[in-house]
Amino acid sequence: MAKEKGRKLIAQNKKARHDYLILDTYEAGLVLTGTEVKSLRQGRASLVDGFVQIDDGEAWLYNVHVPEYSQGTWTNHAARRKRKLLLHRAEIDKLYGKAQETGHTVVPLSLYFKDGRAKVEIALAKGKKEYDKRQALREKQDRREAARAIAAARRRQRA
Incomplete structure (x- = not known):
């Protein structure tokens, strides 16, 4: 089976671009379970209420809805669980410092597959x-x- 190439969009957060002024964007990997990946491959996800928080030097994605995999069994995942983001230490430190400023937050903009790997585009944003x-x-x-x-x-x- 050939490895898929390019970028396949799964979900976009258009509301974030309307509600926030985007200051800086980052691409982050996601730590997912098998059923989450299968559900994403079906093109089902929602970023509407999602946000990123940095706890103990690790970035976490909250409130992103990945519905349960329809053919999943008892090993299925929770739809709105927190998911770890894979970022470089310098990026996490920069995001943490900027997110502490008043009115700044980190929001997900899009969720996609890039060369077969699930990625999320996150943005440092300021509320409008x-x-x-x-x-x-x-x-x-x-x-x-x-x-x-x-x-x-x-x-x-x-x-």
């Missing part, structure tokens, strides 16, 4: 205020309207 969120939505809507207007003008030119 309500008016920042509205401003970001307004900018997104303005870009979309501008793109529509350009496309309509091009269609009129061709006709």
